[in-house]
Amino acid sequence: MANLKVTFLSLLVAIQSGVTGKNDWSKACLYGACSFDIDESPASMGGTIEISGPVSAISDITSAAGWRILNCTDSTNSQTIRLACVDDSKGCAHVFQGGVEDTIVRLPIGCGSGPFVRVANHWISDDQSLPSDMNSKFITRDSPFPQVHMLQVDDVFENMTKVHGNVSFEINAQGDLKTGNNLSKRQNGSGFTNNSVTTNSQGVILFNETLNCPNMAIFPSMTGAIDLSSEYNITVSMNLRGTMNPPSITFLSFSAPTDATIQGSFSMTLPLQGTVNAIGEQIANMVLPSFLIDGIVTVNPSFAVTANAIGLVQLLTDFSGTIDFTVNVDNLQFTYPSNDPPATVSVSIPSAPFDGVALPGENSNAQFGLNAILQLVVEVSAFTQFVDLSVSHNIGFDFELDSTPALGNNEQVCIDMNNTFALQVSNSGPFFQVFGCANSQINFSNEQSIISDRLRQFLAARLQFFERKIVSVVLRLQRLRNLSFFSEETYHDGNV
Ligand SMILES: *[C@@H]1O[C@H](CO)[C@@H](O)[C@H](O)[C@H]1NC(C)=O
Ligand SMILES: *[C@@H]1O[C@H](CO)[C@@H](O)[C@H](O)[C@H]1NC(C)=O
Ligand SMILES: *[C@@H]1O[C@H](CO)[C@@H](O)[C@H](O)[C@H]1NC(C)=O
Ligand SMILES: *[C@@H]1O[C@H](CO)[C@@H](O)[C@H](O)[C@H]1NC(C)=O
Ligand SMILES: *[C@@H]1O[C@H](CO)[C@@H](O)[C@H](O)[C@H]1NC(C)=O
Ligand SMILES: *[C@@H]1O[C@H](CO)[C@@H](O)[C@H](O)[C@H]1NC(C)=O
Ligand SMILES: *[C@@H]1O[C@H](CO)[C@@H](O)[C@H](O)[C@H]1NC(C)=O
Ligand SMILES: *[C@@H]1O[C@H](CO)[C@@H](O)[C@H](O)[C@H]1NC(C)=O
Ligand SMILES: *[C@@H]1O[C@H](CO)[C@@H](O)[C@H](O)[C@H]1NC(C)=O
Ligand SMILES: *[C@@H]1O[C@H](CO)[C@@H](O)[C@H](O)[C@H]1NC(C)=O
Ligand SMILES: *[C@@H]1O[C@H](CO)[C@@H](O)[C@H](O)[C@H]1NC(C)=O
Numbered sequence: 001m002a003n004l005k006v007t008f009l010s011l012l013v014a015i016q017s018g019v020t021g022k023n024d025w026s027k028a029c030l031y032g033a034c035s036f037d038i039d040e041s042p043a044s045m046g047g048t049i050e051i052s053g054p055v056s057a058i059s060d061i062t063s064a065a066g067w068r069i070l071n072c073t074d075s076t077n078s079q080t081i082r083l084a085c086v087d088d089s090k091g092c093a094h095v096f097q098g099g100v101e102d103t104i105v106r107l108p109i110g111c112g113s114g115p116f117v118r119v120a121n122h123w124i125s126d127d128q129s130l131p132s133d134m135n136s137k138f139i140t141r142d143s144p145f146p147q148v149h150m151l152q153v154d155d156v157f158e159n160m161t162k163v164h165g166n167v168s169f170e171i172n173a174q175g176d177l178k179t180g181n182n183l184s185k186r187q188n189g190s191g192f193t194n195n196s197v198t199t200n201s202q203g204v205i206l207f208n209e210t211l212n213c214p215n216m217a218i219f220p221s222m223t224g225a226i227d228l229s230s231e232y233n234i235t236v237s238m239n240l241r242g243t244m245n246p247p248s249i250t251f252l253s254f255s256a257p258t259d260a261t262i263q264g265s266f267s268m269t270l271p272l273q274g275t276v277n278a279i280g281e282q283i284a285n286m287v288l289p290s291f292l293i294d295g296i297v298t299v300n301p302s303f304a305v306t307a308n309a310i311g312l313v314q315l316l317t318d319f320s321g322t323i324d325f326t327v328n329v330d331n332l333q334f335t336y337p338s339n340d341p342p343a344t345v346s347v348s349i350p351s352a353p354f355d356g357v358a359l360p361g362e363n364s365n366a367q368f369g370l371n372a373i374l375q376l377v378v379e380v381s382a383f384t385q386f387v388d389l390s391v392s393h394n395i396g397f398d399f400e401l402d403s404t405p406a407l408g409n410n411e412q413v414c415i416d417m418n419n420t421f422a423l424q425v426s427n428s429g430p431f432f433q434v435f436g437c438a439n440s441q442i443n444f445s446n447e448q449s450i451i452s453d454r455l456r457q458f459l460a461a462r463l464q465f466f467e468r469k470i471v472s473v474v475l476r477l478q479r480l481r482n483l484s485f486f487s488e489e490t491y492h493d494g495n496v
Contacts, residue, residue, distance in 0.1 A: 054167075302376075423442070
């Protein structure tokens with residue numbers, strides 16, 4: 001490797017101003033700062049990375065600095081680039097200031113998988129031939145240094161020496177995920193990316209356990225299903241600060257102002273007995289536009305809906321029911337993790353009908369929990385670490401039934417049903433200096449008892465059906481006695 005010393009051009013570049021514009025390819029980054037912008041598109045969030053540091057630490061090998069790239073690939077940052085100085089008046093020599101190695105350079109379009117790399121090695125190319133289209137007017141005849149250089153570059157920032165001093169960066173990225181956003185669902189070589197968050201899943205079976213009852217002609221099934229549709233308008237915003245040398249993230253701020261409407265229903269049929277443990281059933285999953293500065297930071301948002309059902313049913317309980325729900329989330333605003341300004345949201349959960357039939361046997365017992373989690377997950381990876389930031393909306397339904405023998409020939413049945421809604425913003429684990437461990441800072445939750453204010457309505461509406469149903473199952477449940485429901489109300493069904 002030739003150890004080239006070039007100092008004579010340093011003065012030339014020291015007198016110009018240090019402003020770089022929005023991907024201004026006409027101005028070279030020779031003054032200790034550089035920026036790179038990405039426009040919002042179907043596959044990408046929009047945003048900017050700005051880097052800054054000592055003048056010798058940041059340089060440029062685009063045509064703005066007088067360089068012409070002779071071979072290069074955009075498939076990776078790690079490569080050896082053959083390049084020639086075609087206009088040394090523009091500042092080609094700047095890259096050699098203070099030593100070329102470990103200088104962070106801006107690459108031209110079509111070169112490198114990211115905009116900035118570090119120079120790992122430099123030498124003079126043995127092959128000084130130039131492409132035929134580069135005629136002699138480009139060649140400075142009395143230039144004291146060879147024209148064709150080789151730069152070995154990569155994004156192994158952790159291997160950088162302290163020669164040039166620290167280089168810091170700041171990223172601001174934003175993605176608008178809104179219905180009616182006309183960037184949505186355009187095809188891209190690697191598939192579809194969604195620019196709006198709407199889901200629609202009907203009749204998704206969460207569990208279906210066929211019970212094995214030797215004396216029955218038809219084996220009953222214990223089933224649970226969910227219908228769920230949602231529409232979200234979200235603007236994902238990320239502000240990150242850190243250093244490339246040494247590679248680190250020192251500050252992170254995440255926000256995702258959101259309006260959402262979530263609608264659906266849970267339904268279940270629980271005959272006889274059994275257990276259900278259906279955890280993490282995925283009912284929707286979509287990839288959203290990402291923000292990629294390869295070698296430094298990647299922000300990958302996605303949206304998923306999962307459902308869980310867990311329950312235990314004992315001793316001839318028969319229960320079937322459908323609970324409808326609607327949740328409106330208006331103007332959720334948060335800044336994570338600072339919580340400054342404090343998060344705000346307005347959540348409304350209009351009352352919705354519950355339809356159910358319960359035929360409890362003696363000493364029967366059932367406990368059930370069903371929930372759906374709608375979650376925006378933003379995976380942030382920087383250098384060698386990553387963290388998931390999530391905004392989750394959790395809609396749940398808890399049900400409990402107990403029947404115990406009571407005075408006389410009666411059976412007392414106690415039913416308790418709650419509706420829950422919880423909203424949480426969290427990080428999955430540690431991340432540089434930003435997060436020490438998994439945490440959740442913003443919790444909104446709401447629990448409503450369905451039974452207390454709806455029991456009367458439920459019983460009145462279902463009584464007739466109830467009687468017919470009892471007739472049809474009375475053979476199966478010989479020991480069924482008078483039912484009394486109570487929570488706030490007590491009801492005796494005298495017709496059994
Ligand atoms: C450019 O050419 C040199 C040899 O001329 C080769 O070693 C290097 O890998 C090439 N780089 C790319 C990116 O093709
Ligand atoms: C980075 O440094 C490690 C340890 O010093 C070394 O093994 C590795 O080869 C270096 N990688 C590059 C690309 O310089
Ligand atoms: C460079 O970074 C190191 C590690 O983050 C820090 O200790 C040091 O103070 C920084 N130097 C300057 C000049 O900012
Ligand atoms: C979306 O853009 C396409 C053209 O790209 C246009 O034909 C279509 O009408 C637009 N739709 C909406 C809802 O604006
Ligand atoms: C598809 O999207 C990816 C990023 O998700 C992008 O890198 C690639 O260039 C896009 N391909 C086309 C054909 O637009
Ligand atoms: C549950 O499974 C049984 C047997 O596999 C089937 O007959 C029944 O239709 C299923 N029920 C639902 C709701 O899918
Ligand atoms: C989302 O934005 C669209 C267009 O502005 C609007 O029609 C829709 O009602 C919004 N949805 C929600 C849930 O706020
Ligand atoms: C986009 O959303 C649709 C449903 O709206 C889904 O089927 C598709 O898989 C999503 N695409 C990606 C890449 O997530
Ligand atoms: C319903 O909520 C009440 C009050 O929070 C609680 O005591 C009860 O255990 C809950 N019931 C169920 C089935 O979770
Ligand atoms: C059911 O309750 C009614 C009124 O409380 C009572 O008259 C009747 O005898 C009861 N039936 C049985 C089977 O216990
Ligand atoms: C939020 O809720 C989670 C559990 O759901 C709890 O661990 C965390 O401490 C709560 N955070 C706050 C600020 O209340």
